[in-house]
Amino acid sequence: MNPFDYKRVTTLKDAISAVKPAASVFLAGGTNLIDLMKRGVTAPETLVDINNLPYNKIEKTATGIRIGAMVHNSDASEHPLVTENFPLLSLALKSGASPQLRNMATTGGNMNQRTRCGYFYDTTMPCNKRSPGSGCSAIGGYTRMHAIFGTSEQCIAVHPSDMCVGLAALDATVTISNGKSEKKILFTDYHRLPGTDPSKDNILQKGELITAVDIPFNKLAKNAYYLKIRDRASYAFALVSVAAALDIQNGLIQSARLAMGGVAHKPWRLFEAENMLQGKRPTNDNFLSAANLAMTGAKSFGANQFKLKLAPNAILEALHLAAGKSAS
Amino acid sequence: MKEKNPGTEENKGSSRRTFFKQSSAIAALALTPVSIVKASEKGLDEKIASAFEKMPLRVEINSKAYSLEVEPRVTLLDLLREQLHLTGTKKGCDHGQCGACTVHVDGRRVNSCLTLAVTTEGKKVITIEGLAKGEELHPVQQAFIQFDGFQCGYCTPGQIMSAVCCIREGHANDPDQVREFMSGNICRCGAYSNIVDAVMHAKKGGQQI
Ligand SMILES: Cc1cc2nc3c(=O)[nH]c(=O)nc-3n(C[C@H](O)[C@H](O)[C@H](O)COP(=O)(O)OP(=O)(O)OC[C@H]3O[C@@H](n4cnc5c(N)ncnc54)[C@H](O)[C@@H]3O)c2cc1C
Ligand code: SF4
Ligand code: FES
Ligand code: FES
Numbered sequence: 001m002n003p004f005d006y007k008r009v010t011t012l013k014d015a016i017s018a019v020k021p022a023a024s025v026f027l028a029g030g031t032n033l034i035d036l037m038k039r040g041v042t043a044p045e046t047l048v049d050i051n052n053l054p055y056n057k058i059e060k061t062a063t064g065i066r067i068g069a070m071v072h073n074s075d076a077s078e079h080p081l082v083t084e085n086f087p088l089l090s091l092a093l094k095s096g097a098s099p100q101l102r103n104m105a106t107t108g109g110n111m112n113q114r115t116r117c118g119y120f121y122d123t124t125m126p127c128n129k130r131s132p133g134s135g136c137s138a139i140g141g142y143t144r145m146h147a148i149f150g151t152s153e154q155c156i157a158v159h160p161s162d163m164c165v166g167l168a169a170l171d172a173t174v175t176i177s178n179g180k181s182e183k184k185i186l187f188t189d190y191h192r193l194p195g196t197d198p199s200k201d202n203i204l205q206k207g208e209l210i211t212a213v214d215i216p217f218n219k220l221a222k223n224a225y226y227l228k229i230r231d232r233a234s235y236a237f238a239l240v241s242v243a244a245a246l247d248i249q250n251g252l253i254q255s256a257r258l259a260m261g262g263v264a265h266k267p268w269r270l271f272e273a274e275n276m277l278q279g280k281r282p283t284n285d286n287f288l289s290a291a292n293l294a295m296t297g298a299k300s301f302g303a304n305q306f307k308l309k310l311a312p313n314a315i316l317e318a319l320h321l322a323a324g325k326s327a328s
Numbered sequence: 329m330k331e332k333n334p335g336t337e338e339n340k341g342s343s344r345r346t347f348f349k350q351s352s353a354i355a356a357l358a359l360t361p362v363s364i365v366k367a368s369e370k371g372l373d374e375k376i377a378s379a380f381e382k383m384p385l386r387v388e389i390n391s392k393a394y395s396l397e398v399e400p401r402v403t404l405l406d407l408l409r410e411q412l413h414l415t416g417t418k419k420g421c422d423h424g425q426c427g428a429c430t431v432h433v434d435g436r437r438v439n440s441c442l443t444l445a446v447t448t449e450g451k452k453v454i455t456i457e458g459l460a461k462g463e464e465l466h467p468v469q470q471a472f473i474q475f476d477g478f479q480c481g482y483c484t485p486g487q488i489m490s491a492v493c494c495i496r497e498g499h500a501n502d503p504d505q506v507r508e509f510m511s512g513n514i515c516r517c518g519a520y521s522n523i524v525d526a527v528m529h530a531k532k533g534g535q536q537i
Contacts, residue, residue, distance in 0.1 A: 001401045002401070003399065003400075003401055004400060004401060005381075005400065006383065006400035006444070006446050008449075027444070027447075029442075030442050030443065030444060030447070031424055031439070031442050034403070034442045034443075034444065035423050035424060035442060037401075038422065038423065039423075047400065047444075049446075049447060051447065074436075097424075097512075098424075098427065098511055098512025098513075099437060099490070099493070099494070099497075099499070099509050099511075099512050100424075100427060100430055100437050100438050100439045100490065100512045101424055101439060101442075101512065103436045103437060103438050104438050104439065104442065104443070233507075233508075233511070234507075234508055234511035235511040235512055235514075
């Protein structure tokens with residue numbers, strides 16, 4: 001690992017001013033940052049340790065719950081406000097990484113973790129995300145883990161987070177502070193597609209800090225499921241994952257939420273399939289139509305071709321599992 | 329050279345910063361980390377020095393208070409093994425992928441390979457060396473022996489530290505739950521089924537874990 005300066009901050013103001021210099025970055029749980037530094041993928045000159053910032057609570061607000069940026073993934077996954085109101089998020093969190101890593105990982109760090117594309121990690125290979133303009137080794141290379149939606153000619157990597165797929169499905173918002181003012185944006189607008197600048201994973205600007213994520217209350221808690229398909233039963237990144245939540249009243253779907261992981265550069269929300277399901281009965285036929293609709297525009301790159309079949313099957317299965325949990 | 333060796337006792341008072349100021353940037357260049365090279369190109373001796381600056385670290389390890397000096401880039405795992413010679417904690421992958429380095433920090437199980445030592449300031453660390461009460465093994469250690477929860481034993485300290493928390497967290501209610509909540513510990517020997525038996529036995533034994 002490269003040598004660096006280490007600064008511990010306890011206030012928002014200090015955090016923002018310490019991270020202003022070009023080669024300064026925030027250190028939260030360190031589970032992604034330290035890994036990348038050990039591999040030489042990134043070499044910051046200053047780490048600003050934000051673990052002592054006061055954003056470490058989960059609270060009830062007038063319209064939902066607020067999860068602080070420093071809350072650990074394990075704590076969020078077990079908190080009664082989360083398990084009772086948003087079981088989908090709890091399942092998504094628990095499917096990620098390992099108990100040890102979840103004890104370290106934070107809400108803000110999880111959102112900002114980088115892709116697991118093998119070429120991004122391999123500093124001897126061209127990669128537009130790590131080294132803009134050098135090319136994309138994945139295109140024409142080994143693509144088993146790569147995207148099928150929203151790709152560009154510059155990058156076909158996926159965002160690896162499970163938590164983020166849950167938050168995208170649950171209409172969460174992100175609060176970002178620059179030390180002087182705050183802005184709130186939709187979670188689905190936080191991560192971006194690679195386009196012509198894959199080096200940027202999201203819309204966070206230099207000198208900005210995520211302070212919290214808000215989730216509005218909904219009626220989707222009874223029929224929710226997070227299905228994660230991976231190479232082993234646990235402790236592995238998703239090949240494809242699906243967050244599915246349904247509000248079923250009198251046998252009809254009042255509203256649906258669907259998002260996928262492992263298929264795009266950002267958590268992939270399936271708005272059209274959701275709309276299609278609204279007002280319909282939770283039947284296999286309707287679920288199948290939604291799954292097929294969701295696959296519109298999907299494109300594979302060699303070794304990830306299996307995802308074109310796996311993804312709709314996973315959507316179908318997740319919808320059944322969500323519907324099956326119905327108390328009625 | 330008449331300069332004192334910076335590593336010796338007699339020189340303890342003067343900091344590494346002084347050493348780097350005295351020595352030429354060429355010496356630092358041989359160490360070649362990017363930021364150092366960049367800093368020396370710009371003639372920023374001060375920056376070179378600060379990159380190697382050690383920080384004070386007060387931490388309690390296995391109920392013993394330590395007052396240490398560490399470079400910020402030293403992981404808790406390397407501090408334990410290389411500086412304190414607590415070699416019970418193992419390095420498997422060094423990247424969070426195997427769990428061999430699992431220790432407890434303020435009662436929570438974490439991967440010490442991805443934990444910077446400086447982030448444990450003021451905290452309590454427990455390693456496998458701190459689990460037994462004197463000659464009396466911890467019930468989970470005892471259970472691993474009784475159920476043959478290992479073959480080569482390399483993953484075992486991490487497995488045991490992880491298992492203690494798995495039980496304390498309330499995640500050892502049935503074998504499936506143990507498998508899921510012990511999944512952060514890989515065993516190349518494949519002693520998994522005996523590990524699950526050991527954890528279930530320790531949990532059911534009713535002893536204080
Ligand atoms: C072996 C392994 C397996 C894993 N498996 C999974 C998995 O299956 N599913 C999954 O979802 N994840 C998985 N992960 C990834 C893990 O979830 C992330 O590493 C973790 O969530 C990152 O959080 P952190 O707090 O440790 O972030 P850090 O590593 O501390 O930081 C990551 C980035 O976020 C930035 N950052 C942190 N907090 C803030 C903030 N508040 N505002 C702005 N920027 C911030 C940092 O500057 C840094 O750039 C795995 C990781 C490992 C090592
Ligand atoms: S897919 Fe993206 S991250 Fe992977 S090599 Fe191509 S540019 Fe880099
Ligand atoms: S050595 Fe830390 S997880 Fe493998
Ligand atoms: S006992 Fe050999 S690795 Fe687990």
